[in-house]
Amino acid sequence: MRxxxxxxxKEVKLAFRDVGAIVxxxxxxxxxxxxxxxxxxxxxxxxxxxxxxxxxxxxxxxSRFVWEALTAENVEDLxxxxxxxxxxxxxxxxxxxEVAALVIIPPGFSDRVIPVVGRAREALGIxxxxxxxxxxxxLPEEMQExxxxxxxxxxxxxxxxxxxxxxxxxxxxxxxxxxxGIVTQVLEQMSMTAQGTTIIIEELIARGVPEPQAGEGxxxxxxxxxxxxxxxxxxxxxxxxxxxxxxxxxxxxxxDYSATSMAILFLMFAVTAGGRSLLAxxxxxxxxxxxxxxxxAVAILAGKMGGIVVTGLMxxxxxxxxxxxxxxxxxxxLGVVAAIAVLVLCASxxxxxxxxxxxxxxxxxxxxxxxxxxxxxxxxxxFPRWNLPAWVQNLSLIMPNAWGIEIFSALQMGRGLVGILxxxxxxxxxxxxxxxxxxxxFRRQFA
Amino acid sequence: MSLVEVxxxxxxxxxxxxxxVDDVSFEIRDGEIFSLLGPNGxxxxxxxxxxxxxxxxxxxxxxxxxxxxxxxxxxxxxSIGVVPQDLALYGxxxxxxxxxxxxxxxxxxxxALREEIDEKLTLMDLTERAGDRxxxxxxxxxxxxxxAIGMLGNxxxxxxxxxxxxxxxxxxxxxxxxxxxxxxxxxxILYTTHYMEEAQELSHRIGIIDRGxxxxxxxxxxxxxxxxxHEMLRLQLYEPEAGQALADGVRGxxxxxxxxxxxxxxxxxxxxxxxxxxxVLTTAADLGVSIRNVEIREPNLETVFLHLTGRALRD
Numbered sequence: 051m052r053x054x055x056x057x058x059x060k061e062v063k064l065a066f067r068d069v070g071a072i073v074x075x076x077x078x079x080x081x082x083x084x085x086x087x088x089x090x091x092x093x094x095x096x097x098x099x100x101x102x103x104x105x106x107x108x109x110x111x112x113s114r115f116v117w118e119a120l121t122a123e124n125v126e127d128l129x130x131x132x133x134x135x136x137x138x139x140x141x142x143x144x145x146x147x148e149v150a151a152l153v154i155i156p157p158g159f160s161d162r163v164i165p166v167v168g169r170a171r172e173a174l175g176i177x178x179x180x181x182x183x184x185x186x187x188x189l190p191e192e193m194q195e196x197x198x199x200x201x202x203x204x205x206x207x208x209x210x211x212x213x214x215x216x217x218x219x220x221x222x223x224x225x226x227x228x229x230x231g232i233v234t235q236v237l238e239q240m241s242m243t244a245q246g247t248t249i250i251i252e253e254l255i256a257r258g259v260p261e262p263q264a265g266e267g268x269x270x271x272x273x274x275x276x277x278x279x280x281x282x283x284x285x286x287x288x289x290x291x292x293x294x295x296x297x298x299x300x301x302x303x304x305x306d307y308s309a310t311s312m313a314i315l316f317l318m319f320a321v322t323a324g325g326r327s328l329l330a331x332x333x334x335x336x337x338x339x340x341x342x343x344x345x346x347a348v349a350i351l352a353g354k355m356g357g358i359v360v361t362g363l364m365x366x367x368x369x370x371x372x373x374x375x376x377x378x379x380x381x382x383x384l385g386v387v388a389a390i391a392v393l394v395l396c397a398s399x400x401x402x403x404x405x406x407x408x409x410x411x412x413x414x415x416x417x418x419x420x421x422x423x424x425x426x427x428x429x430x431x432x433f434p435r436w437n438l439p440a441w442v443q444n445l446s447l448i449m450p451n452a453w454g455i456e457i458f459s460a461l462q463m464g465r466g467l468v469g470i471l472x473x474x475x476x477x478x479x480x481x482x483x484x485x486x487x488x489x490x491x492f493r494r495q496f497a
Numbered sequence: 498m499s500l501v502e503v504x505x506x507x508x509x510x511x512x513x514x515x516x517x518v519d520d521v522s523f524e525i526r527d528g529e530i531f532s533l534l535g536p537n538g539x540x541x542x543x544x545x546x547x548x549x550x551x552x553x554x555x556x557x558x559x560x561x562x563x564x565x566x567x568x569x570x571x572x573x574x575x576s577i578g579v580v581p582q583d584l585a586l587y588g589x590x591x592x593x594x595x596x597x598x599x600x601x602x603x604x605x606x607x608x609a610l611r612e613e614i615d616e617k618l619t620l621m622d623l624t625e626r627a628g629d630r631x632x633x634x635x636x637x638x639x640x641x642x643x644x645a646i647g648m649l650g651n652x653x654x655x656x657x658x659x660x661x662x663x664x665x666x667x668x669x670x671x672x673x674x675x676x677x678x679x680x681x682x683x684x685x686i687l688y689t690t691h692y693m694e695e696a697q698e699l700s701h702r703i704g705i706i707d708r709g710x711x712x713x714x715x716x717x718x719x720x721x722x723x724x725x726x727h728e729m730l731r732l733q734l735y736e737p738e739a740g741q742a743l744a745d746g747v748r749g750x751x752x753x754x755x756x757x758x759x760x761x762x763x764x765x766x767x768x769x770x771x772x773x774x775x776x777v778l779t780t781a782a783d784l785g786v787s788i789r790n791v792e793i794r795e796p797n798l799e800t801v802f803l804h805l806t807g808r809a810l811r812d
Contacts, residue, residue, distance in 0.1 A: 053602060053604075064590070335585040336587065338546075341551055344602075
């Protein structure tokens with residue numbers, strides 16, 4: 051045990067006496083966090099009054115919903131949307147970085163999103179979305195039957211899906227991402243509501259409600275449908291949210307997000323460098339000297355990894371303290387301590403894995419840097435994680451960064467230690483996997 | 498009593514590769530300085546690595562301080578000090594911190610370790626710089642510290658693997674004197690080197706190793722007697738690249754035993770200098786090779802190596 055602590059202490063001393071390592075471990079993440087916070091502000095979302103243009107080439111109901119979502123009260127601080135009519139001029143404004151993005155809603159958008167609505171308007175001149183049960187019952191029976199027929203016809207899928215283009219300036223990536231998130235959310239809500247309406251109609255038919263051709267029962271059938279389906283569609287709220295609001299009332303803040311994601315990124319740099327030092331010791335001859343001392347090889351490895359873990363813990367704890375002083379919030383202290391401990395262990399597993407399988411310190415350094423940067427990017431270190439496609443989010447869970455962002459996001463949204471236990475369990479599982487594979491590599495190297 | 502008893506030791510790094518150490522057997526007696534002398538790549542470091550339990554032998558074994566290197570590696574490690582060829586030091590730690598770290602890794606500690614560290618620093622003339630980071634030390638200082646670490650705990654057997662490589666004459670002298678001093682204090686020494694002069698100066702007995710095999714073993718006197726009455730001629734040339742041509746040219750001369758070229762020099766083992774040297778000079782003139790200097794030496798370890806292998810020690 052004493053030798054373990056001697057080895058671990060030596061690792062910590064070496065790490066903290068290396069100016070380059072201190073810059074990597076502490077100074078760089080702190081400066082980056084502050085720079086990002088300064089760039090985006092420390093308030094909600096870090097974004098406000100994002101200038102946005104909307105070219106609405108469709109006058110339908112659903113287009114109006116999109117417009118209303120982009121100008122709704124709950125995003126009025128975030129977006130400054132402006133209706134435009136000249137596409138060429140609007141595109142030029144985006145290209146000139148005057149605005150973040152241009153949302154183009156194509157002609158016939160509403161009718162194509164829910165075809166029966168469009169066909170009813172075209173054939174009968176009525177707006178199904180504005181109908182309620184009473185006005186539906188008042189429609190002539192022939193019209194009700196025709197609407198039923200149009201509904202059945204409209205169930206054929208559209209082979210050419212409608213496209214909403216978001217023409218975004220590359221210099222406003224994050225803002226454009228937010229806009230895309232809002233529009234996507236509105237459309238998904240629409241889609242769900244439309245599907246719900248379809249299910250209701252189909253269920254009514256299945257229950258034996260008279261078909262449109264039945265004549266007598268047509269009005270009842272239609273008014274039921276209207277009550278249960280179209281009306282709900284027309285009245286449905288469109289809850290557009292960009293930020294996740296926590297029970298504690300804390301929203302997404304760039305300072306919080308970047309403080310923790312940067313800390314994990316630079317923790318990864320530190321531990322992969324630590325793992326690399328094992329190979330550097332082999333090249334320098336100190337590992338051979340250690341191996342001919344009366345100390346078991348397992349103890350040498352454990353002491354070395356222990357030192358790397360202690361160094362990582364100290365690094366992240368210092369960053370936690372420093373970023374808290376400038377206003378960052380990491381979460382409830384107990385949860386943060388547990389998260390840091392688990393994430394440092396997990397990250398040290400990556401360091402161990404690389405050093406166990408790399409040929410030499412140089413190769414380990416190259417691999418470590420590449421893994422850290424790529425892993426951080428796909429985990430969402432440099433932009434909100436939830437803007438990434440779902441498959442990338444899932445794939446990135448092979449990296450400690452992704453677990454770290456998930457865990458700290460949960461903590462920042464108000465979850466406590468108990469609430470993050472499943473996430474901690476996932477990260478620990480990954481840690482075990484890393485170390486098992488690393489041990490196989492170490493046995494191969496040092497057997 | 499033997500400190501080390503090596504029995505038919507073999508090391509092969511790959512299954513179908515050559516033997517890096519090939520059936521080597523020798524013993525080191527109590528209180529003895531034993532040198533393994535051989536050129537680079539001869540198998541010295543591999544041998545010492547097996548004896549210090551860093552490498553596992555492919556075949557054969559050895560007893561070190563009575564412990565089997567195969568079955569009792571931890572006991573072997575406790576009973577030896579090792580000074581590796583590499584400067585196995587932590588540059589970011591001070592000299593004193595390095596000594597403390599390595600002392601603790603040997604299981605030492607407390608006031609006894611502190612006293613020993615002070616003693617080693619004094620012996621190695623490093624006290625004044627003990628608190629400075631090792632990365633600021635000169636090469637010689639690092640070598641001395643490297644040596645001091647190997648001596649921690651005053652083990653009964655110290656293995657030194659080429660401890661004077663790449664250092665200044667003053668530090669080299671320091672180390673050689675310290676090795677002798679250590680031996681006088683009772684420690685057995687296994688010393689590997691490719692410097693003939695060091696082996697001659699230090700050793701009670703010498704093993705000459707070449708291409709993995711121990712080709713000669715004995716005291717300096719016993720080894721030089723192997724070459725009989727041969728003397729050695731060392732010719733320095735103005736044109737180093739002409740060395741091989743001259744060595745080939747003189748090989749058939751009467752009284753010529755061995756001829757070898759290396760590092761711009763031609764080394765000859767001859768029966769009688771007075772009869773062979775004029776023929777050598779004539780041959781050189783015929784070949785157009787200009788000789789800058791001729792050195793005549795009594796039989797020594799280099800002569801022995803040349804005699805046994807047909808090559809100079811530095812080949």
